[in-house]
Amino acid sequence: MQLKRRDFLKATAGGGLLLAAQGPVAALAHKEKKALAPNAVGILYDSTLCVGCMACMAGCKQANNMPVETTDMLARWDNPPDLSAKTLNVIKRYIDGNGLNKDQETDGYGFIKRHCMHCLDPSCVSACPVSALQKDPDNGVVSYDKNACIGCRYCQIACPFNIPKFEWHSAFPKIFKCELCRHILQKGGISGCCSSCPTGASIFGPVDELLTEAKRRLTLAPGLHDTFPVNAMGAGRNTKYNSQKVGHYVPHIYGENEVGGTQVLLLAGIPFGKLGMPDLPEESFVSLADGIQYAIYKGMAYPLIVLGALVYMISKGESPKE
Ligand code: SF4
Ligand code: SF4
Ligand code: SF4
Structure with missing residues (x-):
């Protein structure tokens, strides 16, 4: 897939800070695709099993002690319409034509x-110039430290999925985003959205096992019944199973490869672009930014050396021509 203008801007937005923080020499190393953290956990969301009950949104608010968001109940189905500083998880609806199927x-x-x-x-x-956002080296959860954050919003600009939200109304604004309920994981529990999902559309577990499960689902015959884990899966968990009718999947596990891979994986029956998911390259924006900076650095190095030599000679009173 080719790098698009939007991707370039996101990559350079993320990368500019990276370059400033790490210096040009660090940018010379072109990054390989990152490996999963040793105990990487995540979520598999299967849109074909989702009934739009929004129990996961309520579960998320309860698990994270987030306030209710006042929206116009008559205006639209998506309510609230998007993520915000009060809402870390939303279910959005796609509808076409008579919307019956x-x-x-x-x-x-x-x-x-x-x-x-x-x-x-x-x-x-x-x-993030102050490391307020961190990726856990053990379970891969991307966490946020409100005490380190300076409110610059570079994370908002850099995120390819438009996730971090800014607290506009506060005198000391913070960023809000899902942290995979890490405070619950620390106590041995699972994320609030998955524990409250009644159908198995959102399941929590080790990322490698979620990926195996996602691949298994893509091999199932649509229209027949099969068993699907509910809430969570993985070793040491007493997984419950539901018998459900297999949906018609688009043959794509979203997140397996997008921007270097993600620990949240998505399955759906409707193309992801129609569902509002961005069409992204396989290379991570951090890696793309490194490549862009490497090219800029390579192109800039020679003129900078010449300029430096000229400045030195002029300062020494020598003729630039000499
Ligand atoms: S989706 Fe990726 S880039 Fe965006 S906030 Fe989450 S971890 Fe960061
Ligand atoms: S993992 Fe936790 S914070 Fe993230 S969407 Fe689910 S309930 Fe909300
Ligand atoms: S709780 Fe489960 S079924 Fe209900 S909206 Fe959320 S993901 Fe879909």
């Missing part, structure tokens, strides 16, 4: 769950 692009409807994707190589982490 679940998970069909034409005359159909479907859902998508939006929150932080917990990228393997997160550009928000690279863009």
Whole structure:
């Protein structure tokens, strides 16, 4: 996939800060795709199993002690319409034509769950000049430290999924984004959205096992019944299973490769672009930024050396021509 203008801007937005923080020499190293953290955990969201009940949104608010958001109940189905400093997880609806058929692009409807994707190589982490955003080296969760944050909003600009939200109304504003309920994980629990999902559309678990499960689902015969884990899966968990009708999947696990891979994986019956997910390159923006900076650095190095030599000679009273 080619690098688009928007991707370039996001990559350079994230990368500019990276360069400033690390210096040009660090930017010379072109990055490989990042490996999963040893105990990487994440979420598999399967839109074909989602009934749009929004229990995950309520579960998220409860788990994170977030306030209710006042929106116009009559205005639209998506309520609230997007992530905000009060809402870390939203279910958004797709509808087309008569909207009668679940998970069909034409005359159909479907859902998508939006929150932080917990990228393997997160550009928000690279863009933050004070390391207020960090990726946990053990479980890969991308966390936020409000005490370190200076409110510059570089993470907002750098995020390819438009996730971090700024607290505009506060005198000392902070950034808000899903932290995979890390305070619950520390106590051995699972994320609030997954523990409250009744259908198995959102399941928590080790990322490698979630990916295996996602691949398994893509091999199932649509229309037949199969068993699907509910709430969570993985070793040491007493996983419950639901028998459900297999949906028609688009053959794509969103997050497996986008921007270097993410710890949140998505399956759907409607193309992800229609569901509002950005069409992104496989290389992470951090890696792309390194490449852009490397090219700029390479191109700039020779003129800078010549300029430096000229300045030196002039300062010594020598003729530049000599
Ligand atoms: S989705 Fe955005 S906020 Fe979340 S880890 Fe990736 S870059 Fe950071
Ligand atoms: S993992 Fe936690 S913070 Fe993130 S969307 Fe789910 S409930 Fe909300
Ligand atoms: S709780 Fe589960 S089924 Fe209900 S909206 Fe959220 S992901 Fe979909």
